[in-house]
Amino acid sequence: MKFEVLVVGAGLAGSTAARLFAEAGKHVLVIEKKRHIAGHCYDYKDENGITVHAYGPHIFHTNNKKVWDFVNAYSNFDNYQHRVLSYVEGRYVPFPINRDTICDIFGLNIPTYEVEDFLENEAKKSKFNNPPINFRDVIVSQIGERLYELFFKQYTIKQWGKDPEELLPDVAKRIPVYNEPWKLGQKDVNIRW
Structure with a gap:
């Protein structure tokens, strides 16, 4: 053949x-x-x-x-x-940041399709260098100052032993924010196509 x-x-x-x-x-x-x-x-x-x-x-x-x-x-x-939780302000909230995280933290009830706009507005209200010159700038430009302070600043200092403003922007590129409406867990998934 x-x-x-x-x-x-x-x-x-x-x-x-x-x-x-x-x-x-x-x-x-x-x-x-x-x-x-x-x-x-x-x-x-x-x-x-x-x-x-x-x-x-x-x-x-x-x-x-x-x-x-x-x-x-x-x-x-x-x-x-997916349920990974982060301890923030005395309670556990979903992480990586997604719709549920935003609703829990800010007391909102927004649909998934509004998450991107919400994060964009958070970033617009924040100050950062554009183009980003450090880790902090990358994260704040994506999710805004408030979520950066809650989820990333202290964790990054603990993990790297440095202030996020001392870390290169590339370090932040691997951090996910999930906004996909469809999620599935593997169940007998051997590829059938």
């Missing part, structure tokens, strides 16, 4: 690409160096019938309805609400 497309790797991206090419009528060859497909989403049943996530559990989240529909057409997921 002659193949028109070669996909190297049968993880999430490779399997998705192969599926889409195949649906478009292409003859696809997928090669994978591991003894299994699914990349880091790989799971299996042990001798007791318990699902084992070989690389640890994964959380799938997206704000793209087309991606959401595609993934759900081929996979089984559990409804999942």
Whole structure:
């Protein structure tokens, strides 16, 4: 058989690409160096019938309805609400910062689609260097001074042993703010597409 497309790797991206090419009528060859497909989403049943996530559990989240529909057409997921809590002002609130965090902290009840505007307004009310010259500037430009003070300033000082204004802006680039309306926990997720 002659193949028109070669996909190297049968993880999430490779399997998705192969599926889409195949649906478009292409003859696809997928090669994978591991003894299994699914990349880091790989799971299996042990001798007791318990699902084992070989690389640890994964959380799938997206704000793209087309991606959401595609993934759900081929996979089984559990409804999942990610619950990591941070102790702020004498209470536990969701972290990383998301809609629930904002509602808890500020006593609001806003829909998910308003979170981006809320954070933008918080940033507009705050002072920071633009372009950012340090860690603090990056965070404040994204979430505003109030949330920065509550969640990041003291934690960053404790973690790095430095004032956030002494840290390079790149240090802050890996900090997530989740605003995706769809979240799922892995349930027997071996890639089926």
